Amino acid sequence: MIQPLSHLPHSQEDPATLAARFSDLAPPLNxxxxxxxxxxxxxxxxxxxxxxxxxxxxxxxxxxxxxxxxxxxxxxxxxxxxxxxxxxxxxxxxxxxxxxxxxxxxxxxxxxxxxxxxxxxxxxNAHFSGHPFQRAATTGKRIAVVGAGPAGLSCAHRSAMHGHDVVIFEARDKAGGLNEYGIAKYKLVDDYAQRELDFLLGIGGIEIRHGQRLGENLSLSDLHQQFDAVFLGLGLAASKQLGLSDEQAPGLLAATEYIRELRQADDLSQLPVADRCIVLGAGNTAIDMAVQMARLGARDVNLVYRRGLEDMGATLHEQDIAKANQVRLLTWAQPQQVLLDDAGHVCGMRFSRTHLENGRLVIGAETFDLPADAIFKAIGQAFDDSALVDPLARELKRQDGRILVDEHLRTSVPGVYAGGDCTSLDQDLTVQAVQHGKLAAEAINAQLMLNVEAA
Amino acid sequence: MADLSIVFAGIKAPNPFWLASAPPTDKAYNVVRAFEAGWGGVVWKTLGEDPAAVNVSSRYSAHYGANREVLGINNIELITDRSLEINLREITQVKKDWPDRALIVSLMVPCVEESWKNILPLVEATGADGIELNFGCPHGMPERGMGAAVGQVPEYVEQVTRWCKTYCSLPVIVKLTPNITDIRVAARAAHRGGADAVSLINTINSITSVDLDRMVALPSVGSQSTHGGYCGSAVKPIALNMVAEIARDPQTRGLPICGIGGIGSWRDAAEFIALGSGAVQVCTAAMLHGFRIVEEMKDGLSRWMDSQGHANLQAFSGRAVGNTTDWKYLDINYQVIAKIDQEACIGCGRCHIACEDTSHQAIASLKQADGTHVYEVIDDECVGCNLCQITCPVQDCIEMVTVDTGKPFLDWNHDPRNPYHVTA
Structure with a gap:
């Protein structure tokens, strides 16, 4: 149930039509x-x-x-x-x-x-008869991985390959991270994230414990004591805020929240659908949100960004997908006010026109209103600090609000590594997270084996 | 427009594009379709003595390029599997209906004078323009003492040619097998026997591939296979080489040559003509695309001739022969080096790795600040081998530029570094 939209109707389309609209966006090659x-x-x-x-x-x-x-x-x-x-x-x-x-x-x-x-x-089409990678002889070393997203899974697999035993601590019910909860449904169909997870776990030596949330029922101090190394693949759990009043009003929510529900829905016709909606943001998540809402049956989808098309984080390819799905891309407009109806539900948004002056974004005096019964925020994700509250976690150095790591994915605390979106390193991409996990596993392995030799 | 008509070994044709003796010329139905499409002539698929040959199934296999384009076809089909009488009747009718086209009859009978003496008058009676002696078929027939079994013995070539000249008034074209060590020996034998022309090459002994599941070469006949004859664009370089060898040979100077082997375009044909051919024969390209390809061949050849100012084929036939010489006569002081057009370069690095690993380490890979690479020729290391130009996927990106060495022409015969050089 998506609480902020509980007052909206469900899609009018039949389940088969909807399912077809969320099939493979780029069909496989024969x-x-x-x-x-x-x-x-x-x-x-x-x-x-x-x-x-x-x-x-x-x-x-x-x-x-x-x-x-x-x-x-x-x-x-x-x-x-x-x-x-x-x-x-x-x-x-x-x-x-x-x-x-x-x-x-x-x-x-x-x-x-x-x-x-x-x-x-x-x-x-590889159709391996068994898992294609072999585990090295067991080392007796234990590695804790926090977060079962791409970074964590990658680190776990490579570590298992080196013969270490891995325990993954995951807050949610399913592993996979954004592949399971965050990617547009038509980009990753047929429960692929779980199938890929099963394949990955086929190497053996990896245990996943669900319902484990750092900062709540899990502390870095404990993990650091109990394991030979810790890898943090925490992702970016917090959605950025607009900083407007009435931001909690029914009808306004984070795009990631809706996409998460959409990804898990067995029957898309049970999802609440806006007739007219606004998506705020300029990245691929904003595009994903807008396109999916259009495909669910929203008649009027506006993606609004405070700068120009050329400044958008979404690639041209993604922008083309949006246009092909009748998403309107409105640029140079900044949210000013959430408009509510008598019942207190979102009924639109007031925007100010923006422009550049000497390279700086300036909010002009002119405003306009866009009617909408839902507003989705996709203005970026932020690292959720509440995960790092125990004494050891607080020692982790930060950079730009994220965990500071070096090129070997080492944090400022010896024995603690981090990778993926929660770190200050590189772009926020699945493939980058996988690379971080892999490199961290190599760094952990090198360190642990060095310790073995020294001992 | 340039005049494409020819008189080859006394045989007139409206253009030099003939279909070779092969499945496309097996019967009147195909030959009429070929003439309707515009072919200048055909060599009717080889006739033999009755009873007619019997063929197996399957018969062809191919050697493919990277994108499934056919580089060459291998076949194990024999000469005509229809009776002599039917073939002769059809030939007579077709020649009557298409008097302006060249109609040559390919023949293969046992290496016995009586056999040739019997069949030649029958062929001549059809009104055909000439005969072609199939001394080249490399599969099946040699086991019976015919085809390449004759072509590989110069004495037989000369003898059979002489019989044909004795018992037949038609022009005699001797088709040569490439499955020998020196093609000139067979051509000289044909010449001595009185041949009016030679045609070459016939197919090359081949196995194209092996079915690794069934462990049998292709084409397979049940669980077995055999050695076949290879044709198609892959054999063109071999055919051009042999054509040029005969064209250059003083002993066969002036002997008309009909070029065969991998011709699929007007340019291929022009190259054969430039190396001394007076006509060409095509088979594989037609088998892959149908008879219509002759349209583009004729159009392309005549436009190219116009652009070069060649009024007819004689104007350029053999023009590249004189420039083909022995290695020892090449200019040792001539020098080219590679030059890369940086505007056209797409940065694939193939020239670099080819030169670095397998040649002269003459192309530097310069990493740029943005992570891309620029490839530059190291002039002093470049020997001008052409490998980089060959491996480059972009046409005209790498040019081999002549360097003025300031040195005079010098061949190996006169080079002081040659211990046996001519001192005079």
């Missing part, structure tokens, strides 16, 4: 298509696509494997660099990563190789 696409790869040396991949997948090599009918070899190559290669193939903004760097994206070459689609093809 064998013929994959072969054709693979043949377009030039097998570059020191390939720009690899340099652009945060998880350093050897892209030319896996594509060559696909082309030589060695799909399993391709998948193994992908997964050895990125154990969540299946979901990254689906959710990565490839248009600003590998596919942007592809030399065939050059003006003379017409179009980049569809690296994401090929990666998905390889992982989906």
């Amino acid at each position: 064998a013929r298509q994959a072969h054709l696409e693979a043949s377009r790869c030039l097998y570059c040396y020191d390939a720009p696509c690899v340099n652009a991949c945060p998880s350093e997948i050897d892209i030319p090599s896996f594509i060559r494997n696909i082309h030589q009918d060695n799909v399993q070899g391709a998948a193994q190559k992908i997964l050895s660099a990125n154990i969540l290669g299946g979901s990254c193939a689906r959710v990565c903004p490839t248009e600003v990563l590998c596919q942007q760097a592809c030399v065939r994206n050059n003006a003379h070459e017409c179009a980049p190789v569809l690296i994401g689609s090929l990666q998905r093809y390889a992982v989906d």
Whole structure:
């Protein structure tokens, strides 16, 4: 139940229609298509696509494997660099990563190789008879991973591979993090996050304990004492606030909250749907929210951003998806006031026109009202400090409101590592989180094995 | 428009594009369709003595490129599997209906004078323009003493050619097998026997691939396979080489050559003609795309000839022969080096890794601040081998530029570094 929208009606569409609208946005390649696409790869040396991949997948090599009918070899190559290669193939903004760097994206070459689609093809069609990675001999070392999102899962898998025993502490009922709760439904269909989780856990040596929330029933001090190393993959649990009055009014909520419910809904026709809605923000989450609301049946979806299109965090590809779904992109407008009806429900929002003066954003005098029965905030996520309240946790140094780590993902507290969105390092991307988890596991392993040698 | 008509070994044709003796010319139905499409001539699929040959199933297999384009086809089909009488009747009718087209009849009978003496008058009676002696078929027939079994023995080539010239007044074209060590030996034998022309190449002994599940080579006949004959664009370089060898040979100078082997475009045909061919034969390209390809071949060739000012094929036939020489006559002082057009470069790094790993370490990979690479030729290290240009996926991105060394022409015969150089 999405409490702030409990007064809104459900979608008028029948469940089958709705389900079809949330099927695979980018359907998979078949064998013929994959072969054709693979043949377009030039097998570059020191390939720009690899340099652009945060998880350093050897892209030319896996594509060559696909082309030589060695799909399993391709998948193994992908997964050895990125154990969540299946979901990254689906959710990565490839248009600003590998596919942007592809030399065939050059003006003379017409179009980049569809690296994401090929990666998905390889992982989906590998059909391993067992888990493709072997655990090293058990070391007797125990590692605590807090958060079962991409960073935590990646760290857990790599650590298990090195022979350590891993316990993952997860607050929610399901593991997967944003892959389970935060990605637009049509980008990750068929319960993929859970299927991928099952595959990942196939390596063995990983235990997940649910309902464990740092700062509530879990403390870093305890974990630090009980385990040989701790990895924090906490994500960004807090949604940023507008700072307006009536921000708690029924009809106004965080986009992530709605998407989480949508992702978990078995029957989309039971979700509350706005007739007219406003999405505030400019990132991919804002686009996801707006498009999903449009597909649920909202007639009028406005995405409002205080700056211009070129400043939006959402990629051009994402903006195109929004436009294709009749989402209106309104720019240069800043929220001023939540408008309420007599019952106290949201009935619209007042915006001020904005513009740039000497490079600074200026809020003008002109205002306009947009009617809406729901407003979704997608103005960014913030690190939730309440997780780090015990004495040891408070010692963790921060940078820009997040946990400070070095290039080995070490925090300021020895034996405590962190990765993914909760850290100050790199972009907030699934593939980046996977890389952090992997590198942290390597750093933890190196440290633990060094200690073994010294002892 | 340029005049594409030819007179080859006394045989007239409206254009130099002939279909080779093969499945596309097996019967009147196909040949008529070919003539309707505009082919200048056909060589009717090889006739033999009755009883007709019997073929197996399956018959073809292919060698594929990266994108499933067919590079070459291998076949194990024999000569015509229809009776001599039916073939002769159809040939007679087709020639009557298409008098302006060249109609050559391919023949293969046992290496016995009597056999040739019997069949030649029958062929001549059809009104055909010439005969082509199939001394090249590399599969099946050699086991019976025919095809390549004849073509590989110069004495047989000469003898059978002489019989044909004795018992037949038609022009005799001798089709040569490439499955020998020196093509000139067979061409000289044909020449001595009185051949009016040679045609080459026939197919090359081949196995295209192996079915690794069934552990049998392809094409398979049940659980077995056999050695076949290879044709298609992959054999073009081999055919061009052999055509040029014959064209350059003083002993066969002036002997007309019909070029065959991997011709699929007007440019392929022009190259064969430039190396001394007076006509060309096509098979695999037609088998892959149908007879309509001749339209683009004719149009492309005549437009190119117009652009070069060639009024007819004689104007450029053999023009590249004189520039083909022995290695020892090449200019040792000539030097080219690679030049990369940085505007056209897409940064794939293939030239660098090819040169670095396998050649002369002459292309530097310079990492830029933004993570991309710039590739630069190290002039002093470049030997001008062309490998970078070959591996570059962008046409005209890498140019091989002539360097003025200031040194005179010098061939190995006169190079002081050659212990046996000519001192005079």
